[in-house]
Amino acid sequence: MSDLRVPKLWREIPQHYRLEASKCLSCGRIYFPPKTICNNCKSKNLEKTALPRKGVIETFTIIRNAPSKYELYAPYAIAIVKLENDVKILAQITDCEPAKLQIGMPVEAVIRRLYDDGENGVIHYGFKFRPVF
Ligand SMILES: [Zn+2]
Structure with a gap:
């Protein structure tokens, strides 16, 4: 296994970084990674949600x-x-x-x-x- 040093970028990522998905407000389906159009009901009414x-x-x-x-x-x-x-x-x-x-x-x-x-x-x-x- 090679040496995976922790780069600066990683240390700068905030502790509260969210596992972000999107949720369809019409049918309730959740997508990860987030989508902008619901595959299920074709709604564009999605909002970000934390998993x-x-x-x-x-x-x-x-x-x-x-x-x-x-x-x-x-x-x-x-x-x-x-x-x-x-x-x-x-x-x-x-x-x-x-x-x-x-x-x-x-x-x-x-x-x-x-x-x-x-x-x-x-x-x-x-x-x-x-x-x-
Ligand atoms: Zn939907």
């Missing part, structure tokens, strides 16, 4: 042959996480040996480096989930 940061692993798969920008992390696990409000999101699991993951394991959202954009050197951040012990 709970905790949930459980509903199912997961281990990725061994990663796309090139994620090679650094392989093998890693991708899971469907069922959040406390029953919304399900697909996310990478971090801070845990993939072999130790279990269905039903409690997890929480954290901000992590996702990948470097090789062409312009931009480091992309996003949410991953880590087990809560």
Whole structure:
């Protein structure tokens, strides 16, 4: 595993950074990542909503042959996480040996480096989930 130093950008992200989704005000469906038009009822009447940061692993798969920008992390696990409000999101699991993951394991959202954009050197951040012990 290579040395993933914590860049300045990460330290500057506020503690209260939200796991932001959008909610359709017509039919109630929640989208993550946020959408501006509801797939279900075609309404454009959506508002930003914060998702709970905790949930459980509903199912997961281990990725061994990663796309090139994620090679650094392989093998890693991708899971469907069922959040406390029953919304399900697909996310990478971090801070845990993939072999130790279990269905039903409690997890929480954290901000992590996702990948470097090789062409312009931009480091992309996003949410991953880590087990809560
Ligand atoms: Zn809708």
